[in-house]
Amino acid sequence: MINMPLEKPQHRIAVLADQCVQCGLCLPVCPTYGLDGNEAESPRGRIALAAALARGQVSASPSLREPIDHCLGCLNCQRICPAGVQYEELLIETRGLLGPAPDRPGLLLGVVKRPTLNRWLQRLARWTGAMRWVPAVLAGKTASSWRAALSLLPRPSKLSPATPVSQRAPDLGMVTLFPGCAASVQDAEAEHAAELLLRAAGYRVTRLPAFCCGALDLHDGAVADADRAAEQVRRAWSGAQADRLITITPGCLSTLRRALPGVRVDDPYALLAEHLDRLAFRSLPLRVVLHVPCTQANVARSDEALVRLLKRIPNLELKRLSAPPYCCGAAGSHVLQFPDRADRLRDDVLAHITRLDAQLVLSSNIGCRLHLAAGLAEHASTPPTLHPLTLLAQQLDIR
Template identity: 70%
Template sequence: MNDMPLEKPQHHIAVLADQCVQCGLCLPVCPTYALDGNEAESPRGRIAIAAALARGQIAPSPELREPLDHCLGCLSCQRVCPAGVQYEELLVETRALLGPSPQRPGLLLDIAKRPKLNRWLQRWARWTGAAIWLPALLPGKQFAAWRAAISLLKSPTPLARTQLAKQPGTRDAGIVALFPGCAASVQDAAAERAAEQLLDAAGYRVVRLPATCCGALDLHDGDAAGAEVSAKRLRDAWDGTHADYLVSVTPGCLSTLRRALTTVQVEDPYRLLAERAEKLRFRPLNLRAGLHIPCTQSNVARSETALIKLLERIPGLALQRLSTPPYCCGAAGSHVLQFPERAERLRDDVLSHIHTLDVQMLLSSNIGCRLHLAAGLAAQASTLPTMHPLTLLAQQQET
């Protein structure tokens, strides 16, 4: 045991790690443990590594940091932990202690965090058909992240484009600030319009914040300084909105938004809409839909009950929910780019389950999950369309 006094960050990591009683109840819900069957790839294995690093008992090395980098941050372990281990905080602080991985695809992530550049490049890629011919020009392991990123452009087109329809009525439910995000503001623009339409119909007044990154991609990759820059930008944008709630259509942003704005009520839209569901009416739709609940929606937003309540208000819609943990799709922010082979293996389990369902559409609330699953379906020559649940709700809303 190293008896030297620890610096404050290391001390806090050690304190967080000491909460773990090594009971192993996290193992059955951990996707990476299910994938590898390796204790180091389990929550308690990572906690042990983090504690040893913090106490100086072991030195950082590529072999030791790999299990920490592999963690999806799904937080299924935190949800079932009987000892209340703050696993997310432990993971974030340990990654910040180590710093970003040398293999982190920094340029790709910078593009993702800049909506205008992201939108322009995607338009160029679609116009030139780059998703078809460009991967062949990027062979080898060093371009694996780029090939993975290009594959995310192959998603099937949604069935309909949602048009924003403002409705007359009293806005007496409060003010909602809608956070567009970075990649979501480009890929999930229809879902954001849908959220605005539905919240408006439910009696909320909606204001929009600028499209920017919440900092999740940096925070989860160990770039604490970069995450703080995004957090400050977010706080500056929030000041002056006079809003009662901050919402995001992407549950993957919620934890970071809450971390940056500790006194603000940060939600995804489903709970707010479910509380005023009597104000919403939907047209019938005879459709069988598979419902994928992203890990962050289940473990951070905890809004799956509200989501299902809303979808069940569409007459004729038949829902079939996909399996619960450890069946994570493997997208997990930058994980899909940094570890594309592992992400594909995790996705394969989810796709196998989808293929057992007799459904005509796949619904998923998280942009990364939906693009990753859609890319897998496209690779299997499936034409199953994918859609954000909010887009479907707005499409069927009676105006």
């Protein structure tokens, strides 16, 4: 990552943009270019727009910022780029220069970022049937954002919860779990599963308090809010006394690493895969489809470790969804800000799930999983969705 804190944002953007050789190899792996077939909606096009903005050749008009706001931040382009363009850094700097989009759903995101308020309002929404009447009293894009948010309310799992197993003496060191904001509410079961699996492997596990790491703000150009969240991360970590920080949500990884340079920040899969000899799993004759979120493939790069873990479950028939550009369209706040585009991106993924005739769909990112679950429900499809850690913990056996 390029780190030039004393230079102006415009200069940092120009330096980052100059790394691009305009070869076009990023186009086939870009979901938004595949959606629109528009050069401006490609990484190469966005880099050109960012460079022109930084050099004062164009103004920050709505037509300029729209393709930049549409970017999913999936980083398929960064992974494949032969010139090593640091696209994520360029996107963050450019959005920071532009500032948050005028129609950014700030109120909704404020709820998502506050776990206690999020939990309370979800209960209220179910009790009042808010899905039916809230969009009707709102207008325009605001109604679309609220409708998208209400459609993401989690549905109950049809699988039984994980049961505790005897734990190995902790001889592999201590790790600290970062609960996050939305994950601490919607993925509490998966966080419990991560603790159970890590302890079974021989780790001592502690927890940080539940709060937002700042990923939503950082990737939306809300720089001041993102900086405050990063400072909260640093304060919380300073008392952790652990070897590394663990999150079950790959969408948080990049932001946590940015806030804690020099700290090992990972998801749990590589740690668990390194100690497969310590873990045993019960048989499960089930046809399972694995959706690998873009951030898990391109930031964590832990997808192969996850596949190795799942393949240790006897009789599990594991099918993996296609590699990029299959993005589900959730992408942090994208699903709330651009619900129609998010639905179009999701349609290809749902069609692939249908072709594979899944009995269960696994995805490790909370936004992706809720977005996929909402789409499956709209299509009257039956497979439940689950975090892969939850499934692994459910099948964990005493050796």
